[in-house]
Amino acid sequence: MPLLSGNDTVVRQRINRKPSRTIASVLPWLTVMFGSMAPGWLLIASAPVLPPFGFLMFIAWRQLRPGLMPMWAGLPLGLFDDLFSGSPFGSAVLLWSLSTIVLDHVETRLPWRNFLTEWLVAIGLIVAYIALCLGVTNIAGASAPIRVIVPQVVISVIIYPLVGRFVALMDHIRLTPFVVMR
Amino acid sequence: MAPPANRRSGFSRRAQYSTFFQYTAGVLGAVVGLGLLVVSIVNPNAFSTLRGAAADLTESPAQATAGGRRASKNFIEEIGGFLQSGREHARLERELAEAKVRIAKAQATETENLRLKQLLNLREDDAQPVAYARLVSSTGASARRFATLGAGTDKGVAKGMPVRSQMGLVGRVLEVGMSSSRVLLITDTESVVPVRRAKDGVPAFAQGHGDGTIRIRLVNLGLNPLRKGDVMVTSGSGGLYRPGTPLAVITELLRDGAVARVLSNPSDTDYVVVERAWAPPPPPPPAEPAPGSE
Numbered sequence: 291m292p293l294l295s296g297n298d299t300v301v302r303q304r305i306n307r308k309p310s311r312t313i314a315s316v317l318p319w320l321t322v323m324f325g326s327m328a329p330g331w332l333l334i335a336s337a338p339v340l341p342p343f344g345f346l347m348f349i350a351w352r353q354l355r356p357g358l359m360p361m362w363a364g365l366p367l368g369l370f371d372d373l374f375s376g377s378p379f380g381s382a383v384l385l386w387s388l389s390t391i392v393l394d395h396v397e398t399r400l401p402w403r404n405f406l407t408e409w410l411v412a413i414g415l416i417v418a419y420i421a422l423c424l425g426v427t428n429i430a431g432a433s434a435p436i437r438v439i440v441p442q443v444v445i446s447v448i449i450y451p452l453v454g455r456f457v458a459l460m461d462h463i464r465l466t467p468f469v470v471m472r
Numbered sequence: 473m474a475p476p477a478n479r480r481s482g483f484s485r486r487a488q489y490s491t492f493f494q495y496t497a498g499v500l501g502a503v504v505g506l507g508l509l510v511v512s513i514v515n516p517n518a519f520s521t522l523r524g525a526a527a528d529l530t531e532s533p534a535q536a537t538a539g540g541r542r543a544s545k546n547f548i549e550e551i552g553g554f555l556q557s558g559r560e561h562a563r564l565e566r567e568l569a570e571a572k573v574r575i576a577k578a579q580a581t582e583t584e585n586l587r588l589k590q591l592l593n594l595r596e597d598d599a600q601p602v603a604y605a606r607l608v609s610s611t612g613a614s615a616r617r618f619a620t621l622g623a624g625t626d627k628g629v630a631k632g633m634p635v636r637s638q639m640g641l642v643g644r645v646l647e648v649g650m651s652s653s654r655v656l657l658i659t660d661t662e663s664v665v666p667v668r669r670a671k672d673g674v675p676a677f678a679q680g681h682g683d684g685t686i687r688i689r690l691v692n693l694g695l696n697p698l699r700k701g702d703v704m705v706t707s708g709s710g711g712l713y714r715p716g717t718p719l720a721v722i723t724e725l726l727r728d729g730a731v732a733r734v735l736s737n738p739s740d741t742d743y744v745v746v747e748r749a750w751a752p753p754p755p756p757p758p759a760e761p762a763p764g765s766e
Contacts, residue, residue: 327530328537329612329613330534330610330611330612330613330620331533331534331537331538331541331608332537332541332612333541333610333612333739334609334610334619334738334739334741335611335612336617336657336734336738336739337617337659337682337683338612338613338614338615338682339612340612340613342613343613360494360497361494361495361497362494362497362498362500362501364501364502364505365500365501365504365505368501368505372508372519373522373523373526373527374527374530374609375611375613375614376611376613376614376617376618377611377615377616378509378512378513378516379508379509379511379512379518379523380505380506380507380508380509380510380511380512381509382505383502383504383505383508383509384505384506384508384509386501386505387498387499387501387502387505388502390498391498391499391502394498423614423615424615426509427614429513430513430516431516432615432616432661432662432682433662434615434616434661434682435682438682438683439615
């Protein structure tokens with residue numbers, strides 16, 4: 291029976307294995323850092339059109355696994371994002387830390403959760419984040435009008451569920467058992 | 473995933489403390505961020521070394537994706553070109569014939585120019601490029617328009633040097649790292665370039681609009697002489713930008729100026745040229761006071 295034996299190998303691959311401890315703890319941080327770094331490589335944009343992928347991944351990880359990254363994760367990850375984002379240095383550290391606290395509070399208040407509520411909470415955070423980023427940049431002297439960020443807000447809000455799917459996939463990979471137990 | 477149902481720490485001192493410290497650490501992060509932000513607003517160059525080091529470190533993967541970006545664009549262009557090659561070919565031949573006539577005229581003008589300049593004893597300083605490099609990344613998610621250039625002090629790039637492509641001005645170098653540098657694109661709202669209309673020299677300023685277009689502000693107020701399709705070139709006043717570099721073409725007229733489209737879209741350019749910062753020729757020495765006038 292080839293079908294069953296094929297199944298058997300899959301099962302045998304799973305048996306007596308555990309997820310790698312390193313990957314399980316490091317992968318979330320790596321994906322967020324990759325999200326802040328890589329989108330700038332895709333195109334030389336002459337207008338803010340790319341969503342802030344680092345922030346989206348950060349929010350998605352915190353919604354999927356609230357306790358996985360500690361409350362202070364916004365400090366190192368925001369520092370890393372600031373190196374590449376182009377906003378005044380420190381804006382991501384401040385806003386990511388604040389959004390962590392806000393998200394934590396919202397999650398304790400909301401008795402139930404589903405796709406729509408999570409998306410709505412994320413939409414609120416994303417819109418506030420992009421608008422505050424623009425505000426901080428303007429305080430530092432850019433004086434960009436607010437209509438500049440409208441396309442970016444729309445794209446970010448629409449793409450957020452996809453980022454959530456990607457983070458879920460990463461979580462699956464994170465917990466795939468492949469290290470042989472002894 | 474739902475958060476753990478039991479969030480209360482109960483009577484356990486240890487659990488209470490750990491929750492408390494978690495929140496304290498979160499708030500501390502926000503405070504640190506606020507401090508960094510204030511420092512960077514007061515002194516925008518405070519963290520340029522850090523940023524430069526980060527850009528240097530990530531330069532090689534960025535270079536690789538820049539190559540990939542170029543290749544994918546070429547692939548799409550090739551398919552598009554295949555579909556309309558016949559029409560395009562005919563048009564190009566017609567344009568080439570016109571261009572040949574124009575280039576003959578231009579050569580004549582150039583030689584005449586040279587002769588006139590020799591008559592006036594003007595020195596011809598040629599635009600010697602400092603470096604050729606790729607724009608490897610940009611801040612696509614921020615309201616500021618910075619790009620990272622794949623050349624730094626190792627290729628002689630210095631702060632303030634203008635960056636251009638074959639099509640026109642791209643920006644100027646803002647911070648320099650070891651093997652990369654940060655370029656302020658002309659579409660940024662803080663970039664102001666003195667320009668003039670190519671055909672008759674109406675002076676104006678070109679300021680970035682933040683959304684990829686450029687706002688042209690006339691120096692002389694009054695009747696707006698600009699028309700749609702006018703090409704603006706740098707005027708070189710104040711130095712820095714070499715005069716005559718094409719910059720933008722006007723697409724929409726406003727009461728006191730115009731909105732213009734950038735000629736060299738940085739995402740279409742493969743390599744850019746870093747030029748030496750241009751300095752205007754020194755003013756002629758003041759005339760000697762006539763002897764005995766005092």
